[in-house]
Amino acid sequence: MKTGEIHEEIPVKTEFLRTWILASLIFVIASAANTTAQDKPLKKIYWGVSTLSPNLWIPWIAKEAKIFEKNGLDVESVLLRGSGQTSQAMVAGSLFASSVASPAVMLANLNGADLANVAHGIAAQGSKLMVKPEIRKPEDLRGKKVGISSLGSAGDLIFGYVLRRYGIDANREINFLAVGNTAERLQALYSGAVDGADLTYPADVQAERKGFRVLLDAKKELVYPTASVVTRRKTIREDRDTVMRFVRSFVEGIAFLKHNKEFSQTVLAKYLRTNDPEYLEGAYAVFRQDFISAPYPITKGLDAVYEIVAYRKPEIRNHKPEEFVDTSFVAELDKSGFIKKLYEQR
Numbered sequence: 001m002k003t004g005e006i007h008e009e010i011p012v013k014t015e016f017l018r019t020w021i022l023a024s025l026i027f028v029i030a031s032a033a034n035t036t037a038q039d040k041p042l043k044k045i046y047w048g049v050s051t052l053s054p055n056l057w058i059p060w061i062a063k064e065a066k067i068f069e070k071n072g073l074d075v076e077s078v079l080l081r082g083s084g085q086t087s088q089a090m091v092a093g094s095l096f097a098s099s100v101a102s103p104a105v106m107l108a109n110l111n112g113a114d115l116a117n118v119a120h121g122i123a124a125q126g127s128k129l130m131v132k133p134e135i136r137k138p139e140d141l142r143g144k145k146v147g148i149s150s151l152g153s154a155g156d157l158i159f160g161y162v163l164r165r166y167g168i169d170a171n172r173e174i175n176f177l178a179v180g181n182t183a184e185r186l187q188a189l190y191s192g193a194v195d196g197a198d199l200t201y202p203a204d205v206q207a208e209r210k211g212f213r214v215l216l217d218a219k220k221e222l223v224y225p226t227a228s229v230v231t232r233r234k235t236i237r238e239d240r241d242t243v244m245r246f247v248r249s250f251v252e253g254i255a256f257l258k259h260n261k262e263f264s265q266t267v268l269a270k271y272l273r274t275n276d277p278e279y280l281e282g283a284y285a286v287f288r289q290d291f292i293s294a295p296y297p298i299t300k301g302l303d304a305v306y307e308i309v310a311y312r313k314p315e316i317r318n319h320k321p322e323e324f325v326d327t328s329f330v331a332e333l334d335k336s337g338f339i340k341k342l343y344e345q346r
Contacts, residue, residue: 040072042069042072042073042074043072043073043074043242043245044074044076045073045074045075045076045096045097045242045246046075046076046077046078046094046095046096047059047075047076047077047078047095047096047097047098048077048078048080048086048089048090048095048097048098048099048100049077049078049079049080049086049098049099050080050085050086050098050099050100050101050149050153050154051149051153051181051182051200052079052181052182052183052271052272053126053182053200053201054126054200054201054202054268054272054283054286054287055099055121055122055126055200055226055227055287056099056227057227057257057264057267057268057287057291058121058227058250058253058254058257058291059075059077059099059250059253060077060267060268060270060271061253061256061257061263061264061267062075062249062250062252062253062256063075063077064263064266064267064270065253065256065260065263065267067249067252067253067256068246068249070249071245071246071248071249071252072245073242073245073246073249075246075249078094078095079181080098085150085152085153086098086099086100086104087100087104087105087108087113087115087152087230088108090115090230090231090232091108091113091115091232093232096231096235096242096246097118097229097230097231097235097243097246098230098231099226099227099228099229099230100115100117100228100230101153101154101157101224101226101228102117102224102225102228102298102302102305102324103154103157103305103308103309104152104153104154104157105117105228105230105324106305106309106313106316106319106324107152107309107312107313109323109324110309110313110315110316110319113232114232114233114234115230115231115232115233115324116230116231116232116233116236116324116325116326117228117229117230117297117324117325117326118229118230118231118236118243118247118297118325118326118327118329118330119228119229119247119250119251119295119296119297119329119330120225120226120227120228120292120295120296120297120298121226121227121228121229121250121254121291121292121295122225122226122227122287122290122291122292123223123225123290123292123298124218124219124223124224124225124226124290125154125158125218125219125222125224125225125226126200126201126218126219126226126286126290127154127155127158127159127198127199127200127218128198128199128200128204128214128216128217128218129146129159129196129197129198129199129214129215129216129217130189130196130197130199130204130207130208130212130213130214130215131195131196131212131213131214131215132195132196132212132213133211133212133213135195135196135213135215137215138162138163138166138168138215138216139166139167139168141163141168141173141174141195141196141215142168142173142174143173143174143175144174144175144195144196145175145177145193145194145195145196146159146174146175146176146177146194146195146196146197146198147177147179147184147185147188147189147193147194147196147197147198148176148177148178148179148185148197148198149178149179149180149181149182149185149198150178150180151176151178153178153198154198154224154226155198156176156198157308158198158218158221158222158224158308159198159216159218160174160176160308160311161222161304161307161308161311162216162218162221162222163216164311165221177193177194179193179194179197182199182200182203183203183273185197185198185199185203186199186203186206186207189207189212190207190210196215201279201282201283201286202272202274202276202279202280202282202283205279205282206279221304222304222305223298223301223302223303223304223305224304224305225297225298225302225305227290227291227295228297229246229247229250229295231243231246233326236326243329244329244332247329247330247333248333248338250295251293251294251295251330251333251338251339251342252342254291254292254293254295255293255339255342255343257287257288257291258288258291258293258343261284261288264284265280265281265283265284268280268283268284293339293342293343294330294333294334294339295330296327296330296331296334297325297326297327297330299320299321299322299325300321302321
């Protein structure tokens with residue numbers, strides 16, 4: 001090999017080596033960045049469940065379909081007794097968000113809390129007051145025991161209000177007992193521990209099959225939004241991004257339910273611990289229609305809700321429904337076209 005050729009070859013090899021090192025370095029950095037993004041831990045939050053009912057179907061679906069995970073969340077459900085206890089846990093800072101009845105939100109805020117409803121999945125409460133067959137009319141409930149999840153729960157507030165419309169002082173003439181979740185209320189009705197119980201689907205159907213009857217149907221009696229997402233205004237101020245990710249997951253969960261019948265029924269079967277195909281079929285038919293695609297917090301037609309709250313806190317009359325909600329999250333998803341795309345893909 002000639003000397004001149006050696007001097008020409010060295011720069012070429014050196015340049016190639018530099019290029020190779022640079023490319024390798026870029027690859028390593030890119031791989032590390034990608035690994036870091038993929039391995040970024042999910043944000044752990046606690047979601048309050050006030051009762052076991054299809055009303056709370058959507059967060060369960062978002063969990064099982066990994067919608068929460070896709071949105072960077074690790075959501076753990078905490079089962080409590082009714083909206084009253086759930087709102088107390090949230091005010092105490094134990095929960096990030098939960099499903100709390102509108103009257104409970106109002107009552108909590110009038111007592112100094114800072115709760116805000118950021119979504120309403122369903123416009124009407126599906127509770128039914130199931131009673132023994134000999135109880136034929138509301139007046140027959142006087143002196144009887146009625147099972148609810150807890151004092152201050154949706155069942156307590158709703159049926160207390162409805163019974164007052166029938167001339168019955170629910171506080172003095174009815175014995176409302178805090179029994180626990182849906183399964184516990186159903187069992188209390190079966191055993192005779194209570195004469196009536198606040199039940200939702202499918203527990204109301206199960207009770208009817210055992211000979212109990214519907215005395216009052218909340219859907220026919222009043223407008224009462226449910227399947228809500230409630231959090232603290234403090235949380236909205238300090239961690240708006242996580243609230244948005246939860247609401248986005250909730251909205252996606254509704255679309256998922258409407259588009260995926262079998263998976264949704266499997267999820268409900270798991271959480272309600274029932275494999276009865278008739279119950280699951282009926283629940284899907286009812287709630288697929290009930291869940292609202294764009295679940296804005298409801299502020300219209302709340303006369304009954306105001307009556308319920310005013311019975312305990314007359315000063316609610318000085319407050320507007322808008323004071324207890326934050327519509328900005330659903331509005332952002334709606335106006336951006338996000339919700340529309342969820343349904344265009346099908």
